[in-house]
Amino acid sequence: MLREKLHFRSTDVPAEERFDQWREYMARTHAPMDLHSPHRQDFRAELRVVELGALAVWPASYQALTFDRSPRLVRQSDPETCHVSLVVSGEAEAMWGKCATSYSRYDLHTTVSSTPVRIRAQPAAGHGLVRSLGVEVPRGAIPLPARHVDRMVGRRLSGREGPGALLALALTQLSRRTSGYQPSDAPRLELVLLDLLTALFARACDEGAAQPPESRSRMLRLRIRAFIQQNLADPELCPALVASAHHISVRYLHRLFEDEPETVAQSIRRQRLAGARRDLADPALMATPVCDIAARWGFRHHAVFTRAFREAFGMSPSEHRAIALTTQPPA
Incomplete structure (x- = not known):
């Protein structure tokens, strides 16, 4: 079912409690993380969650922030999820192992809950907030080998062209207004986002042509089910x-x-x-x-x-x- 929930808006919380409540909400909606910000005395942020079955879309805005998912926190809790985030405004840097990558506007970056990572995000010059659009999906729902999903961690992917641009457009349109959708649209939108996410990863891994037969069959079955749901009113459907x-x-x-x-x-x-x-x-x-x-x-x-x-x-x-x-x- 398609549901939109406002999880956090800092203006609804006393200034001295904002950062702690933000941290609590983030831990509740994502894997546990340590959060740090130079603005924790009067933190400004907003987070919404649009639920589409097993997937969730996260429109978020916040001040400079560091997300730290340490090995200790991974051992403590691993929901086995994959999170892809589109930088709408601001810039970020991800560090995992001995690697580091920076991201700017309309770059996509990926984390998985089983991999320790630190992400530093800060607004662009002259802007007060970082703005991002995230989509979170159970790792096992992505019809690609796990090693290919793991190779996406920290990698900078383009949201300006190819499957990344389509995914960015879908996330942008969906996050703007959900009142135009019906609950019955949720399974179809879920399949669309999953298809785009899989296409993005497959292309990035150079696996588009060599995608395993079982993955291709699974994706085709998902598309066929969505097609049938969308065309049940057609008497010619057979x-x-x-x-x-x-x-x-x-x-x-x-x-x-x-x-x-x-x-x-x-x-x-x-x-x-x-x-x-x-x-x-x-x-x-x-x-x-x-x-x-x-x-x-x-x-x-x-x-x-x-x-x-x-x-x-x-x-x-x-x-x-x-x-x-x-x-x-x-x-």
Whole structure:
């Protein structure tokens, strides 16, 4: 589900408590870190978190700050996450092991919670705050070998061209305003960000062409699932259309999902029926005819829809609607 939460705004906190509360919020939303700032007596910062399923997008602004994730803190807690941050304003320097890299506006840099790192961030000349956009994802969700993800730590990646520019644009648009999105958009946006992040890493590792077959198959399955979710209302949606849209044969499409508990056609049918069932139980749609709800979910023929609904749920659509609406709690 897509949820936006304001985690911290320094103006809501007494000056003497701001830095400690900021540190507490950061520890709660990320892996434990030691934080240091020359402005800790009157710290200014703001952090929001936009949750997209397993992913989280972090628009943040703050004064000069050092993030220190020491080996001790890694041993203490490792949530096994990967964090990619876009520098929108300001500059930063990352130090890990014997290596160091600096970053400026529209550079991307990566950390993983299992690797000790120190990051110093400071605003650009004439600006009071560092501004960044981060995306955090479970490390295991990235369909690349772990060693390739590890090679991204500290590396400076461009947010001005290629997959990095697309990722920067997606993060920027998503962080500006989330009111235009619906909860059902979250899984699709999650897949989009994961695809862009994977493409960025694969290109940086020179693995785009040599990406392991199992990774390519996994990414293709993710894209196909997103495509099906976005096109459930299309009565033409079927395995042949799905295969054509992804430039593969129907036979290969079935091979991709042969280990799944249901076929592609069964998945389409189940999701359509589940969507129709939800709409039939929605008091706001009480005046909408059953046949219109069926059409909304890709069923051309009312009789076919009624038969499929009865087979799936043991009652007709009208019976389900009557039961659901009579058992609704009072407003």
